[in-house]
Amino acid sequence: MAVLLSAGTATQAQEVRTLEEGQQPATATMQQMEWLTGYWEGSGFGGDCIEVWTPAADNAMQGIFRFVMNDTLVFTEYMHVFAHDNTLSIKLKHFSRDLSGWEEQAEWTTFPLVAIEGQTAYFNGLTYARTGNTLIIKLLLYEGDREYEEEFRFEKKTL
Numbered sequence: 001m002a003v004l005l006s007a008g009t010a011t012q013a014q015e016v017r018t019l020e021e022g023q024q025p026a027t028a029t030m031q032q033m034e035w036l037t038g039y040w041e042g043s044g045f046g047g048d049c050i051e052v053w054t055p056a057a058d059n060a061m062q063g064i065f066r067f068v069m070n071d072t073l074v075f076t077e078y079m080h081v082f083a084h085d086n087t088l089s090i091k092l093k094h095f096s097r098d099l100s101g102w103e104e105q106a107e108w109t110t111f112p113l114v115a116i117e118g119q120t121a122y123f124n125g126l127t128y129a130r131t132g133n134t135l136i137i138k139l140l141l142y143e144g145d146r147e148y149e150e151e152f153r154f155e156k157k158t159l
Contacts, residue, residue, distance in 0.1 A: 015129075016140045016149055017114040017122040025087040025112040030056045033081055033088065035119045036128060037061070039159040040135050044152030047074065051135075051154060059083040065092075073097040080108075088113045090123050 019025065033056070040051045047069030054062050063079035079092040090111040094102035103109060111123035119130040125140035133156040138149050 016125060016127050016138045018140070019112060019114055019124045025089070026115045027086050028083075028088045028113055028116050030059050030061065030081070030083045030088070032116050033061060033121060035130050036063075036081075036121075036135075039157050040154035041157050042135070042152060042154030044137070044150060045069070045074075049152055049154065051137075051152075052159075053079075053081075075102075088116075088121075088123075090126065 036053045037055050038053060040053075042049050042051075045067060047067055049068075050064075050066045052064050060080060060082040063077075063081070065077040065079065067074045067076070074097065076095045076097075077092045078095070079090060081088060081090050091108040092111075093108055096102070111126045114122040114124055116122070121128045127136075127138040129136045129138075135154040135156065137152040137154070139152070141148055141150055
């Protein structure tokens with residue numbers, strides 16, 4: 001995939017916030033993310049997506065993401081929202097359909113928290129916003145010199 005994530009720029013795109021240079025992550029607790037727990041089905045990247053988040057345990061939540069296009073698995077992610085130093089961060093790893101990792105074994109893509117406002121969590125370049133049973137995820141992406149947002153739209157389902 002030619003798209004590259006960036007979690008460290010100092011720009012602000014529509015509905016996606018980023019930390020300014022030198023800005024400290026926002027203060028928060030895991031309890032403020034409880035609304036994310038559940039099984040979500042939707043779309044993004046022009047295909048079908050599923051995202052599942054477990055209830056918090058040991059001050060962390062785990063999630064998985066699956067992206068399928070034209071009935072073919074393209075990639076998955078393993079995600080980890082965790083509390084540390086009075087803030088939250090999301091760490092994730094991408095895997096191709098054969099389970100080969102995109103990141104090196106000891107590396108993660110990390111998104112520190114910018115702010116939480118009700119059921120909207122702004123991480124650095126990544127926003128989760130829940131309204132009722134709808135979850136919108138916006139991700140700031142880069143392809144060459146082009147910066148853009150990708151939107152994922154999910155509905156909460158029963159597993």
